[in-house]
Amino acid sequence: MTAATAPVLELVGVRKSFGPIEILHGVDFALHAGEVHALIGENGAGKSTIMKILGGFIAPSAGDIRLDGRPASYRSGAEAEAAGVVVIHQEFNLAPDLTVSENIWLGRELGRVFLDHRAMRAGTQALLDELDSAISPEARIRDLPVSDRQMVEIAKALSRKARVLIMDEPSAVLTSREVEVLFRQIERLKAQGVALLYTSHRLEEVTRLADRVTVLRDGAVVRRARRGELTEDGMATAMVGRDLQDIYPARRHHPGEVALEVRGFHVPPLVEDVSFALRRGEVLGISGLVGSGRTELAEGLVGLRPAHGEIRRNGVPVAIGTVREAAAHGMAYLTEDRKERGLLLDKNLRENLTLSTLPRFGTPFLSAAREEAALGKAIADFDIRAPRRDLRVGNLSGGNQQKLLLAKTLLSDPEIVIIDEPTRGIDVGTKSQIYAFIDALAREGRSVIVISSDMPEILGLSDRVLVMRQGRLAGELAGERITETAVVRLVMGTAGDSSGSAAHV
Amino acid sequence: MSDTAIRPAAGPRLPGLSALGPLLALILLVVLGAFLNDNFLSAGNVTNVLARSAFIGMIAVGMTFVITSGGLDLSVGSMAAFIAGVMILAMNALLPAMGVGVPLILAGMVIALAVGLAAGLTNGLLVTRAGIEPFIVTLGTMGIFRSLVTWLADGGTISLDFAVRQLYRPVYYSGLFGVAWPILVFALVAIAGQVAMRHTRFGRYCEAIGSNDKVALYSAVNVERIRLLTYVLLGLLVGLATIMYVPRLGSASGSTGTLWELEAIAAVIIGGTALKGGYGRVWGTVVGVLILSLIDNILNLADLVSPYLNGAIQGVIIVLAVVLQRGKSAA
Numbered sequence: 106m107t108a109a110t111a112p113v114l115e116l117v118g119v120r121k122s123f124g125p126i127e128i129l130h131g132v133d134f135a136l137h138a139g140e141v142h143a144l145i146g147e148n149g150a151g152k153s154t155i156m157k158i159l160g161g162f163i164a165p166s167a168g169d170i171r172l173d174g175r176p177a178s179y180r181s182g183a184e185a186e187a188a189g190v191v192v193i194h195q196e197f198n199l200a201p202d203l204t205v206s207e208n209i210w211l212g213r214e215l216g217r218v219f220l221d222h223r224a225m226r227a228g229t230q231a232l233l234d235e236l237d238s239a240i241s242p243e244a245r246i247r248d249l250p251v252s253d254r255q256m257v258e259i260a261k262a263l264s265r266k267a268r269v270l271i272m273d274e275p276s277a278v279l280t281s282r283e284v285e286v287l288f289r290q291i292e293r294l295k296a297q298g299v300a301l302l303y304t305s306h307r308l309e310e311v312t313r314l315a316d317r318v319t320v321l322r323d324g325a326v327v328r329r330a331r332r333g334e335l336t337e338d339g340m341a342t343a344m345v346g347r348d349l350q351d352i353y354p355a356r357r358h359h360p361g362e363v364a365l366e367v368r369g370f371h372v373p374p375l376v377e378d379v380s381f382a383l384r385r386g387e388v389l390g391i392s393g394l395v396g397s398g399r400t401e402l403a404e405g406l407v408g409l410r411p412a413h414g415e416i417r418r419n420g421v422p423v424a425i426g427t428v429r430e431a432a433a434h435g436m437a438y439l440t441e442d443r444k445e446r447g448l449l450l451d452k453n454l455r456e457n458l459t460l461s462t463l464p465r466f467g468t469p470f471l472s473a474a475r476e477e478a479a480l481g482k483a484i485a486d487f488d489i490r491a492p493r494r495d496l497r498v499g500n501l502s503g504g505n506q507q508k509l510l511l512a513k514t515l516l517s518d519p520e521i522v523i524i525d526e527p528t529r530g531i532d533v534g535t536k537s538q539i540y541a542f543i544d545a546l547a548r549e550g551r552s553v554i555v556i557s558s559d560m561p562e563i564l565g566l567s568d569r570v571l572v573m574r575q576g577r578l579a580g581e582l583a584g585e586r587i588t589e590t591a592v593v594r595l596v597m598g599t600a601g602d603s604s605g606s607a608a609h610v
Numbered sequence: 611m612s613d614t615a616i617r618p619a620a621g622p623r624l625p626g627l628s629a630l631g632p633l634l635a636l637i638l639l640v641v642l643g644a645f646l647n648d649n650f651l652s653a654g655n656v657t658n659v660l661a662r663s664a665f666i667g668m669i670a671v672g673m674t675f676v677i678t679s680g681g682l683d684l685s686v687g688s689m690a691a692f693i694a695g696v697m698i699l700a701m702n703a704l705l706p707a708m709g710v711g712v713p714l715i716l717a718g719m720v721i722a723l724a725v726g727l728a729a730g731l732t733n734g735l736l737v738t739r740a741g742i743e744p745f746i747v748t749l750g751t752m753g754i755f756r757s758l759v760t761w762l763a764d765g766g767t768i769s770l771d772f773a774v775r776q777l778y779r780p781v782y783y784s785g786l787f788g789v790a791w792p793i794l795v796f797a798l799v800a801i802a803g804q805v806a807m808r809h810t811r812f813g814r815y816c817e818a819i820g821s822n823d824k825v826a827l828y829s830a831v832n833v834e835r836i837r838l839l840t841y842v843l844l845g846l847l848v849g850l851a852t853i854m855y856v857p858r859l860g861s862a863s864g865s866t867g868t869l870w871e872l873e874a875i876a877a878v879i880i881g882g883t884a885l886k887g888g889y890g891r892v893w894g895t896v897v898g899v900l901i902l903s904l905i906d907n908i909l910n911l912a913d914l915v916s917p918y919l920n921g922a923i924q925g926v927i928i929v930l931a932v933v934l935q936r937g938k939s940a941a
Contacts, residue, residue: 409828427832428828438828440828445824447825449822449888456814460829461829461831463814471810473809
């Protein structure tokens with residue numbers, strides 16, 4: 106297959122070893138001007154390593170990097186940026202205490218002796234306008250939600266006049282509206298002749314965007330395709346190396362008694378007057394845009410945020426002011442932010458697993474043997490894969506971190522489990538495992554609330570769906586009425602107005 | 611790579627070089643001391659060094675928990691002086707009523723612990739309830755305690771009644787089986803601290819909070835209470851250290867316990883506890899305290915370097931310890 110254009114940036118026979126373990130086995134990969142090339146694969150397949158090599162952050166053990174056909178001379182991320190190769194990281198490289206504008210101009214500030222604040226602010230505003238974003242240039246990164254930070258990261262990359270733009274799962278934390286904006290920008294950059302590398306676990310995005318697709322498995326390229334040559338099923342099969350049956354579990358039936366009833370629940374300042382009931386053996390999906398109050402509602406229910414309203418457990422009114430009180434009433438919450446709120450990245454698996462249930466492991470002295478036994482069981486039950494048990498959790502892949510977090514949350518044996526974004530940034534194989542765990546919880550008679558921005562996930566898992574919009578319940582769907590169109594209409598607030606545009610909320 | 615099975619941890623792993631570093635330094639100092647002066651390893655000198663380490667040592671053990679959970683306490687030196695002042699004044703005041711005797715000494719000890727507890731509680735509540743940075747809170751209380759003791763002493767010295775002092779002296783100067791009381795108490799505090807850090811919920815929670823307090827909060831840990839407890843524990847240990855310290859001189863003044871806070875913090879850091887919190891090593895703190903005392907002792911015994919340079923050498927050691935710690939995290 107000969108390309109119409111010569112590649113801008115190319116890897117030839119690249120190998121990479123960390124210590125004795127080779128994790129890239131001779132990869133060829135090329136980015137062409139004016140094309141989107143999607144790189145897909147499960148967590149740990151080597152995508153991140155390839156992106157780091159392309160971006161100059163690590164050097165290959167063998168093989169060549171070629172920029173415009175000549176060996177690339179850059180030795181660091183900064184030199185790569187100077188050569189026009191810009192990476193948008195999944196872990197943002199933004200200084201949290203600086204403003205949006207200060208971040209965008211960091212290292213290339215305008216002005217001579219004194220900074221030209223006005224010009225930088227205007228430049229930032231222009232970039233944000235181009236991105237159709239309402240973020241203020243003066244906002245501090247610390248105060249911005251994750252999705253806004255992603256937009257700032259993209260704006261920053263745009264401002265660097267990239268020739269090659271490498272995007273590591275940019276859509277993972279964006280709402281569907283923001284994803285549309287991102288896609289428009291990608292199309293625009295493409296038209297300007299920028300070479301783009303795009304990664305995502307959402308295969309429908311790959312189908313829509315990618316001119317070329319490269320599938321990685323275990324550090325080697327297993328499939329290359331041009332636009333239209335590979336279906337989403339084909340991609341998933343190539344990634345996993347086996348046929349994926351329907352990744353969602355079969356429907357359950359016959360939910361039991363009402364386990365949790367919430368009436369007139371308020372979580373200031375966002376969530377207002379939410380009422381719903383949750384039955385035993387049921388999976389209740391909560392959909393809505395990022396910022397619609399889903400997480401705030403959940404955090405209010407488990408005592409992480411000040412809230413008021415009525416909560417009944419098995420018909421009995423209860424007061425919950427702290428996470429421990431929630432746990433005492435059999436309620437557990439699994440956060441959407443596993444790296445900042447879920448797990449201690451510096452600590453090992455054992456200390457993370459038992460942190461929220463430590464009183465069960467001995468008073469006054471903790472029993473290391475019992476903790477180890479619990480870890481052994483969690484590793485087996487949840488298929489957690491780590492090379493060593495004393496590994497720092499920060500070194501685990503996202504999927505294994507999520508499984509560990511799930512094991513940690515379920516160690517308290519909760520009757521009600523609230524799972525916020527169960528599969529964010531997780532590969533297809535692990536996703537289906539997590540769906541099976543959630544299904545098993547419901548079959549055991551527990552009640553599960555799944556909060557998710559992933560539409561297929563909501564549709565595939567839920568017995569009932571609640572939709573939140575601007576802090577209130579916009580509607581409830583059950584059974585046959587759970588369809589993508591119905592959910593999207595409620596999410597966008599166009600339920601009663603079929604002609605209305607859903608573009609601006 | 612993804613199908614790598616999990617091997618069970620292969621027995622207790624040897625601590626890395628950075629963990630052994632302070633211990634090696636300590637051994638080196640002992641060898642150096644023995645080489646430079648014949649008296650260095652004599653029972654008298656060893657007792658002297660250990661007994662003098664005991665005050666800072668007890669405080670440093672408490673400081674280890676505060677720092678591990680992401681806090682800091684600059685007030686401990688002033689707090690010790692304040693507790694000593696209040697304790698002596700109270701004992702002198704109770705003397706006419708109680709007479710010279712063991713009950714009076716015990717009353718003084720209870721008062722010292724109570725004042726320590728109250729002082730620690732003040733620091734802790736200001737940090738947790740009022741939500742003020744520990745550095746600011748304890749910088750403030752450092753000045754307050756120091757000023758209060760100077761005021762109580764009216765700018766001079768508060769002295770314990772002579773007869774009471776004679777009765778109280780053995781608490782510093784005597785001991786059990788030839789080991790001085792301060793050394794025994796310090797050893798007990800250190801062992802209890804090490805066990806608490808490694809084998810109890812309290813220690814685990816301190817590390818979790820210092821590592822990431824949001825994760826701790828989301829994991830049903832009572833973050834505020836644990837933080838408060840670390841300051842209260844430290845206050846109590848400062849009280850305990852003062853109980854052992856007062857019989858040594860029998861007086862307190864505005865300059866009692868000056869710079870103890872820095873020595874305690876330095877010992878904690880030299881011992882390998884992370885200053886930003888998240889990881890604590892009590893036995894390391896003990897090693898740190900001993901290193902600081904030994905440097906002082908060796909400089910006094912040997913004519914190699916002027917003892918006036920003690921502070922400079924300690925400073926170099928502290929900076930070196932942090933550089934070594936950084937080497938560990940980069941590896």
